[in-house]
Structure formats: C-alpha cells, structure tokens
Amino acid sequence: MSAAAMPALPEAAQRHNLLSWLTTTDHKRIGILYLLTSLAYFGVAGFLSLLIRTQLARPNSTFVNAHQYAQLFTLHGTAMIFLFVAPFAFGLGNFLIPLQIGAPDMAFPRLNATSYWLFLFGGLVIFLGAATNEGAAASGWTAYPPLSEIRVSTGLGQDLWIVGVFLVSVATIVTSINFVTTVFIFRAPGMTMWRIPIFTWEMVATSLLVFMAFPSLAATLLLLLVDRKLGGHAFDPAYGGSPVLWDHLFWFFGHPEVYVMILPYFGVISEIVPVFSRKPIFGYTGLVLAAFAIAGLSMGVWAHHMFTTGVVNNPFFAFVSFLIAVPTGVKFFNWIATMWRGSISFETPMLFTIGFLLNFLIGGITGVMLASPPIDYQAHDSYFVVAHFHYVLGGGSLFAIFAALFFWWPKMFGVKLDEALGRWCFGLLFVGFNLTFLPMHFMGVMGMPRRVFTYDAGGPLPMLNLIATVGSYVMLAGVSVFVMNAIVSARARIPVGDDPWHANSLEWWTSSPPPEHNFESLPPIRSERPVYDARVAKA
C-alpha cells in the first residue's frame, strides 16, 4: 500500500465551496478545520480568562459573583484543555502526518472527518450549558464529586458538560487510532519508521497515550452521568461510593492528558530548531526514545495530584514523577545541542521556540518541585500550582502553537505571515505571559488559594494581582496582532514557494498549499531529511 498505488483524485474535489468543506474527507482540510475551530475555542477561553483577571484585578471586586466566577474558570479550563491545546495538536497532526510520511491521506478519511465533527459538536454542547437556567457547569475542569454530583450541581449545565467532554474524548480516541494506523501502514517507499520526522513520532507517542488514558475518562464520565441521571452512587460515600474513586479514575486520564498536550509540541520544537540552526537534529533516536519514556512514565504518576488526600502511596508517585524529568531533560539537551554552533537565524518561528524553551523550563522546574510531597502539601490548590501549569501549557504549548502557526502557515495557505508583525506578536505575548503568570508563583507562596473569586485588601496580593491582570491584557494585544497579521497576509497574498524555510521533511517537497492527493512526485527517501538530501543532490 503506498502513495504510488493511489489513484488521482477528480478535479471536482478541488472546488472550494461551503458544501465541499462540510463534506470533506481530505486530511488537509480537516486539519485546517481542526486548527481554526480550536483557535476559535481559544478565543472564547481567552475572553473568559480576561473576565477572570478583570474580577481579580482589585480586592473585594464585585464584577462577577462567586457562582459566575466558578462557571468562568470551569469553562476556561475545559475549553483550553479539551478544546484548544490538545485539539490544535490533532489539527497539526491531521495536516502534517500524511505529508510528512509521503501518504495521500489518512488511513480512514471518513472516520477522520467524523472525529472532527464530534470535536466541534462536543465543544458546542459544553458551551450550550451557559444558555441554561442555572448556567454552565461550575465544578471546575476536574469536576470533582460532590461538586459535580446532582445534590450540589443541580442544573443541566453539568450534564451538558459531561456529554460534551465525552464526545470530545471519543473524537480524540478515534483520531489517535487513525494516526497510528496511518503511520504504521501508509508510509511512502523508503520511509522506514526510523526515518519519519520527530513530529510524527511524537504524534504516535501521543496517540499511544490517548489509547491508554482516554478510555478511563470516558468511563468515568459515564459513571458520573449514571450517578446524576439514574440515581447511581459510585462517588457518594453515604451509599458506599467514594469520591477518591473519581480522583483515581480522573487523574489516570488527567495527568497523561498533560503529556497529550505537550508531546506534540515537543515535536514542533524538534522540527523548527534544526531548520533555523541549519544543522541536523542532534540525537534523533534519543528524542524518539525520550518521547516514549515520557509517555510510559506519565501513566504511573496520576496520584501526585492526590498527595494531600492521604490515601495514596506518596513515595511511589513522587519517585515516578521525578523520573519524568530525565527524558524531558534529554530533549532539552538535544535541542540545545542542535543549536550549539549552528548558524541560528531568529525568524518568528525560532523566536517562539526560544520563548517555549525559556517558559517551559520554568514550568518543568516547578513541576519537579511539586512532585515532592512536602512541597506539594504546602503549595497544593494554591496559585503556585496555577502558575506551574500555565508555564507548562501556556508558556510551553501556547508558544509552540504560535511557532507552528508561523512555521507551517506558508505550507497551509501558500502565503507567509509578516515578519515584523510576527516579532511584535512574540514580544507582546512573551512580556504579557510572564507579567501574568510569574507573579502567581509569589501569590501561591503567600497562600492565595486558587479558584477564589475575591481576596482581601492589604499586603502585596492586590499589587501582584493587578500586575497579572495588566499582563493578561498585554497578551490580548499580542493575539490581536496575530489576527491582524493573518488578515494582512491573506490580503497581500504574496506567494512563497514550496520551501520558504529550506526545511528538511517531506511536506516541504510538495506545493504550497499541497494538491488534493498531496504529491505529484516524491524524492528518494534515504534518511530522516529527504528534502535536504534532494537539495544537496541537486546542488
């Protein structure tokens, strides 16, 4: 089975009307739909975070009340995690995987499209809760019982949240099956597994994690739904149930989910660093093995979110959590070694990559701190934890997302984003991000708990919160510059050619944007850098 064996697609398929987008099974279009939808959800989640920060800008603020605030942080967390960071990676995977391995499409195109629509509808169902009488779900993205049980959350919003997240989890599992099957079966002649690009490897590792973790989420959500709609008591201690059961089942998914949200972006960084350092990636095999080591170990750390429950084996989970720092360190070492003595150029994708490295380093180090039970007992449920995971997912994943957008935009749309606006976007986001989240470490150490809707005047908390709020609006400016950049570039429509960055992997061999069946021809594939090899051979 190969690219050469696939028949060419008819001209009719290349029409670009609304119906063709609604019925498309082309992986590139589905990828773009995924990306645009997840960016739209990011816009909504970002708007909610601005409301949160506006509320917290001043002490004793009455901008929103406690229940509204709970809805805001629930929808913000749910949207960022389930509808933006992870799905954006799946959008990239959809667009890039067949291109990177020389395939004409995904293994199961119709299933692929189905998973996109399930993701879209799942997200809409979650937000539909906001239109109900008692408002959206308000039990946090973790939906801990009893907060999510019918006796506390009586409204329809919580039910819709469960159904929506369930649909998204099914979509994620289906997409992962598609990714793994495509990579295993549909590689072009000569594209052995040890020649596929690191991004594709990371998506395989991510898919493996999804297989292991997401069924637990789906089952747990169904249990909660049974409790709420059919009078079950799985999580109700008064009837022999246990809220700790939820903690186990949820975090068995929840911690690997963190790596579902970061491994693909490790792949993005591994693609960008060698291109802008003009060197081959250092330690290809090490990077691949590190990805699987992270994926495997992440399945054994779920209860480090439960240290303070007192009913889990803290030393076991602390030890495995510390272990994850080793393969992550390997990756950092390899990226820096790739840059070392390279001819580095600082175009916008590379700027965001460096932003990723700096921010993620802080998030990683505070992660190691929180893996230590004595520190976690002090910092648990404080703003220190909020700062930590935002440095991982905001400073890490978000910066890699922007790096990916600037890097692959020419391939997706055939035009390049403006460099000057790109630098402004990076600068505003980097400054805004650190203004917002660096102070949260200090707030947490000073004892400010997360998820509180207000705080007293006095002490340094008001000033730190005000700085964080100003930072969030600076980030808004950065995102606005990106939107402006996209509009300006779309209007200018300056063609960029097939390979504007002089990159290495197979997606840069084909036209920008690629044709329906991806490739008119393929170069000989004899290493993990076939396009580089072809360029050298031609020279």
Added chain:
Amino acid sequence: MTVGLRLFLSSAAFGVVIALAYWFTSRESIGTLMLGIMAFGLSFVAGYMIVAEREADLVGDKKDATMLSAAGELVGTYTVTSPLPLGSALAVTFVGLGIVVSPVIAVLGILALLAFGALLIIQSR
C-alpha cells in the same frame, strides 16, 4: 518484527511491570486494576499485530524501496467528499443530548445513526 509491533510489545511489558510494582508497593486495588487493564489492552493490540503482520509486506518498511517498488498495486479509491461524517457526528450528538435533555431527541439520534450506518454499508459494497 516491525518497529510498530516492538512499540506495542514494549509498552505492554512496561504496563505489566508498573502494575506489579504499584501493587507490591501500594496494595491499592483501583490503580492496579487500571494499570492491569492498560497492560491487557496493549498486549491485545500487540497480539493482533503479530497475527496481522504475517501477511504484511509494506514498502514503507524497506530501506531501499523506490516509487517503482510500490507500482501496480491498487488498494481502492479514496472518498473525496462524504456527507456521512457530518451526519453521523450530528446523530451521535443528538443521542448524547437526548440522554440529558429529552428521550425524544435520543430516539431521533439513534434512528439517524442507524440510517447513516445503513448508508455506509451500502456505499462500501
């Protein structure tokens, strides 16, 4: 043995090791059961791949393969567009919404899902 099979076999072995390690250090049943199910699932996939790979002959696995190596094999036609994905996803969403809002919506969703399923079978023949 392909890289993919090695991947699933090693993941399954890791699942068994970590499940045993967790049980012997914690004596905690929920986590052990989840890790055990995970190891079983990975073993199942690995077992399936062992059976499936008997017949496999992928040009992507051959280091020196060229486009000519893949010529001549017609594996089917790609569906360029299809209304089934959108329709099926809508139907599943209706089923989910019906469970929490109204059984009527759920029944409509199930009927639509059956119709799309039948259409898929007809199209696939």
